[in-house]
Each structure stands twice: as structure tokens, then as C-alpha cells.
Amino acid sequence: MNYETVIGLEVHAQLLTKSKMYCSCSADYANTPPNTHVCPVCLGMPGVLPVINKQAVEFTMMTALALNCPIADFTRFDRKNYAYPDLMKGYQISQAYAPISKKGYVTIEVDGVTRKLGINHIHLEEDVARLMHRSEPGGEDYSLVDVNRSGLPLMEIVSEPDMRSAEEARQYLIKLHSILQYLGISTGNMEEGAFRCDANISIRPEGSQELGPKVEVKNLNSFKAVFMAMEYEAKRQRKALGEGKKLVQETRGWVDNESKTVTQRTKEYAHDYRYFPEPDLPPITIGREWVEEVRKKLPELPEARRDRFMKEYDLPVYDANLLTGSKTMADYFEEGVKASKEVSPKEVGNWLVGEVTRILNAGDIDIGEFKKKVSPDKLTALISSSHGQINAVTAKAVLEEMYKSGQSATEIISKRGVSQINDTGELEKIVAEVIKSNVQPVADYKAGKETALKFLVGQVMKASQGRANPQIVNEVLKRKLDEV
Ligand SMILES: [Zn+2]
Known part of the structure; x- marks a missing residue:
């Protein structure tokens, strides 16, 4: 039997507010000692009263507008009872x-096909404390609790089960991440857990409308992990059914270094949490004027920026898509374009999509890291040098060194002595040497073998240590060969 994969994602994003979700503790707790950003509210002391963070509500409204979601007239908070040591209150x-x-x-777009993926809803909640599990050699195991993170505003975006492959799940997540980055409401840092994802995956016979038992996979903290976990689960579930086993609704964890999922617990149902309306917080009525005020704060979003790049800079859709996928990359591009009049936007785009992206992929770094070493104006200065001072091959090598050393193109070019040789007289000397020492290829060329010319050009380039201007070499070589 043929099965269809069904995936839905739940994404949690920490919001970049000044204070926590329900108290006035600073939300910026990075690099602070444990349990220093706490107060009676986020410590869950009895008798305290939480207060709703208005900024967090507005950030969630901005996200909703960016994701084509209508904003409710009325919203309310609920108590989710959940006895786990990372919740001080015993509920969230x-x-x-x-x-x-x-x-x-x-x-999203996968293999040239555009797909519209539904968002079920977007809601607000609070992050939980961080637990650190320790074990002493020969002693007992214990856990330490750091409450600094507890109470941070956490926005949850729940998709419809609309994705049909691991690649669609990955593209959905990349798109969402990009939109939040553009909105400037979350750092989106996946390694630090500021943007994290749980995935629900099931399979069903093709053509069936019913959903199979849902497996929730936790701990997915990179785009790659989401892709690999979904591939793994889709295969595992098909195999289990093929062997006549029954699938159960459960929670599984992704083990990154073993590239597999493992059972954690059988899945709770919503009624296990005994939700009830939060008695300590008032419901919020959201007037349409407020929505319009928030709408005015929306920045240019990825798709609009892509369309503008195509129009304003005359870029092909492929380049425009790659350049605007991340806000940092799009900003880098526009700063580069502004930095130099001698370099065209198309050239800056080509370098970013080509050589720069290659360096990013090879080093597994993002454009933000790259920018610390090679600023946009340094890149355009290099591109400008490649217009005559150095040849294309050298320019690529120079960029590599700029990234490694942080030096400018000019510094590297003068240090290495890699300026392009454009002087015809100097090139004629090298060509004469090459013709003299390559009797057979010269004879081949004379006999009409075109590939021999390429070989001879290569020899000249080699003799000049890659510095010769290839165009002039071609001309000089042809002319000199005619004289032979
Ligand atoms: Zn607090």
C-alpha cells in the first residue's frame, strides 16, 4: 500500500520584549548568573498577581498580520496544569x-511548485525554567533549576497538518524564521532555543482523509534536524506498518548525534492538562483601531522585498529569492550596492549568491558572521578590483583570504603581488617562452586542433602564476602562433 506523509509544526519563539510575560523582570538574562532575573511572580509565590505584557501581545499581532491571520476581537488566557519541575507555579x-x-x-516553494500552508492559530504563553541534570561520580543524580528563563514571553505558531514531505516542513520553518527576523520580534537563535520546533507526523493510506496516530517529535533545534527527523519518522512508520505493527500516539525525542528518534512517553491529550480560564488575568478586547496601529508598524516583508529587488535592481527571481531569504543577507546586499558606484547590483548579487554563499556553506556560518570579517564595502572594493587589477580566479582566492584574515582586498593584493598582468610587452615574453617549450601542442594547433590553444593559454596562466589577463593572453598567443 502507498502511504502519504502528514506533517504539522508547532513553533515556539521567544519574543524580544524588555520584560517577561507576566512580571517586570528584565527579559534580557543572557550571561547573567542563575536565578538573578526573578521575582515573586515568576518564582510562583502564593498570593502574587501576574500582569499581561502589552508589547508581547503586539508582537504576536504583528506576526499574525504577517502570516495573513485575522486578529480576534477577544482573547483570553488559560491555565495549563502540568506538574513538571520546570514550572514553579505547577501550571503554565x-x-x-x-x-x-x-x-x-x-x-513556500519546493521544486518550483508554490504551496499555501495553513496556520491553525497563534497564541501567547510563558517559557519555563531551565533544568540542568547533574550526576556526581559515585554520588546521587540531581537537578539544578535556573528560573531566569521562566516567564519569558513565548509565542506559539501552530500550523495545519498541511505539509507532505520533510522538505516542505524545512521550507515552512525557514520561511517562518525569516518572517520573524524581518519583523524584528525574536532573535530567532535556534542554538540558544529562542526559536524551537516540535513536529507532528503521521502517515495514512493515499487518498484517505483520516489522520493516522500522531507522533510528536521534540528537541528539533535546527532546520537540518527537522528535515532529518521527518525523513526518519516517515520511513520508520512505513516500516512498522509494513511489518504488521500498530502505531501509537506518542512523543519521541530526536537524538542528533545518532540521527534517530526514540520514545519518550505516550502522548497526553488536551484534557490531561485540565485547562481552565486563568482567574488572575483579565480577557483582552482587541479594537480594530489597535489592529490598524500595529499594522502600520509592519516592516517590508521577505516577499515584498524580493519583488522590489527584482524591479529596482533588475535581479532574476532566483537571485532575489536567495538574497531576501534572510534579512541580514538582504541588508548586506543593499549596503554593498550603496557602497560602490563602480559595481553593479547584479555583480554584488552574483558574488553573494556564488562565492560568498560557498564560503558560508563550507564554514557552516551565517552572513552575520561573515560580515564581521568582510563588510559590504570591502566586498564591493574587491569586486571593483576584479574589473582589471586582478583576474576572476585570483579575486576568489583573495575573498577567501579576506574572510580568514579580515584584511582588505588592497592589502592582500599588494602583499601577495597578485595584480593582474595587463602589460602586453610582459605577456609577449611569457608567450614566447611557452611557444618555445611546447613544440607538440604548437604543431597540433597549426594542424587545426582547437583544444591545443586552450592548453597553451593554460600554460601561460601557469607561468604567470595566474596573474595574466586571460583575454590579452588569448590575443597575444593567437598572434604569436600565426607568426610561427
Ligand atoms: Zn519575575
Whole structure:
């Protein structure tokens, strides 16, 4: 039997507010000692009263508008009872029944096909404390609790089960990440857990409308992990059914270094959490004027920027897509274009999509890291040098060294002595040497063998240590060969 994969993603994003979700503790707790960003509210002391963070509500509204989600007139918070040591109160204040926004969509492109993927809803909740599990040699195991993270505003974006492959799941996540980055409401840092994802995956016979038992995969903290975990699960579930086993609804964890999922617990159902309306917080009525005010704060979003890049800079859709996929990359491009009049936007785009992306992939770094070493104006200065001072091959090598050393193109070119040789007289000397020492290829060329010319050009380039201007070499070589 043929099966279809069904995937839905739940994405949690920490919001870049000044204070926590329900108290006035600073949300910027990075690099601070454990349990220093705490107060009676986020420590879950009895008798305290939480207060809703307005900025967090606005950030969630911005996200909703960017994801084509209508904003509810009325929203309310609920208590999610969940006895786990990372929750000081013994419950989490979340939104189960009246989230801020419902029913939107994003579009993604996979293999040239555009797909519209539904967003089920977007709601607000609070992050939990960090647990650090320790074990002493020969002693007992124990856990340390750091409450600094607890109470941080956490926005949850729940998709419809609309994805049909691991690649669609990956593209959806990349798109969402990009939109939040453009909105400037989350760092999106996946390694630090500021943007994390749980995936629900099931399979069903092709043509069936019913969903199979859902497996929730936790701990997916990179785009690659999402892709690999979904590939793994789709295969595992098909295999199990093929062997006549029964699939169960459960939670599994992704083990990155072993590239597999393992059972964690059988999945709870919503009623296990005994949700009820949070009695300590008032419901919020969202007036349409407020929505319009928030709408005005929306920046240019990835798709609009892509369309503008195509129009304003005359870029092909492929380049425009790659350049605007990340806000940092798009900013880098525009800074580069502004930095130099001698270099065309198309050239800056080509270098970013080509050589720069190659360096990013090889070093597994992002454009932000790259920018620390090679600023946009340094890149355009290099591109400008490749217009005559150095040849294309050298320019690529120089860029590599700029990234490694942080030096400018000019510094590297003068240090290495790699300036292009454009002087015809100097090139004629090298050509004469090459003709003299390559009797057979010269004879081949004379006999009409075109490939011999390429070989001879290569020899001249080699003799000049890659510095010769290839165009002039071609001309000089042909002319000299005619004289032989
Ligand atoms: Zn607090």
C-alpha cells in the first residue's frame, strides 16, 4: 500500500520584549548568573498577581498580520496544569480556547511548485525554567533549576497538518524564521532555543482523509534536524506498518548525534492538562483601531522585498529569492550596492549568491558572521578590483583570504603581488617562452586542433602564476602562433 506523509509544526519563539510575560523582570538574562532575573511572580509565590505584557501581545499581532491571520476581537488566557519541575507555579499560563489569532497561511516553494500552508492559530504563553541534570561520580543524580528563563514571553505558531514531505516542513520553518527576523520580534537563535520546533507526523493510506496516530517529535533545534527527523519518522512508520505493527500516539525525542528518534512517553491529550480560564488575568478586547496601529508598524516583508529587488535592481527571481531569504543577507546586499558606484547590483548579487554563499556553506556560518570579517564595502572594493587589477580566479582566492584574515582586498593584493598582468610587452615574453617549450601542442594547433590553444593559454596562466589577463593572453598567443 502507498502511504502519504502528514506533517504539522508547532513553533515556539521567544519574543524580544524588555520584560517577561507576566512580571517586570528584565527579559534580557543572557550571561547573567542563575536565578538573578526573578521575582515573586515568576518564582510562583502564593498570593502574587501576574500582569499581561502589552508589547508581547503586539508582537504576536504583528506576526499574525504577517502570516495573513485575522486578529480576534477577544482573547483570553488559560491555565495549563502540568506538574513538571520546570514550572514553579505547577501550571503554565497559556491560551487554549481564545488565542490572539486563528486561520492564516504562508506560501513556500519546493521544486518550483508554490504551496499555501495553513496556520491553525497563534497564541501567547510563558517559557519555563531551565533544568540542568547533574550526576556526581559515585554520588546521587540531581537537578539544578535556573528560573531566569521562566516567564519569558513565548509565542506559539501552530500550523495545519498541511505539509507532505520533510522538505516542505524545512521550507515552512525557514520561511517562518525569516518572517520573524524581518519583523524584528525574536532573535530567532535556534542554538540558544529562542526559536524551537516540535513536529507532528503521521502517515495514512493515499487518498484517505483520516489522520493516522500522531507522533510528536521534540528537541528539533535546527532546520537540518527537522528535515532529518521527518525523513526518519516517515520511513520508520512505513516500516512498522509494513511489518504488521500498530502505531501509537506518542512523543519521541530526536537524538542528533545518532540521527534517530526514540520514545519518550505516550502522548497526553488536551484534557490531561485540565485547562481552565486563568482567574488572575483579565480577557483582552482587541479594537480594530489597535489592529490598524500595529499594522502600520509592519516592516517590508521577505516577499515584498524580493519583488522590489527584482524591479529596482533588475535581479532574476532566483537571485532575489536567495538574497531576501534572510534579512541580514538582504541588508548586506543593499549596503554593498550603496557602497560602490563602480559595481553593479547584479555583480554584488552574483558574488553573494556564488562565492560568498560557498564560503558560508563550507564554514557552516551565517552572513552575520561573515560580515564581521568582510563588510559590504570591502566586498564591493574587491569586486571593483576584479574589473582589471586582478583576474576572476585570483579575486576568489583573495575573498577567501579576506574572510580568514579580515584584511582588505588592497592589502592582500599588494602583499601577495597578485595584480593582474595587463602589460602586453610582459605577456609577449611569457608567450614566447611557452611557444618555445611546447613544440607538440604548437604543431597540433597549426594542424587545426582547437583544444591545443586552450592548453597553451593554460600554460601561460601557469607561468604567470595566474596573474595574466586571460583575454590579452588569448590575443597575444593567437598572434604569436600565426607568426610561427
Ligand atoms: Zn519575575
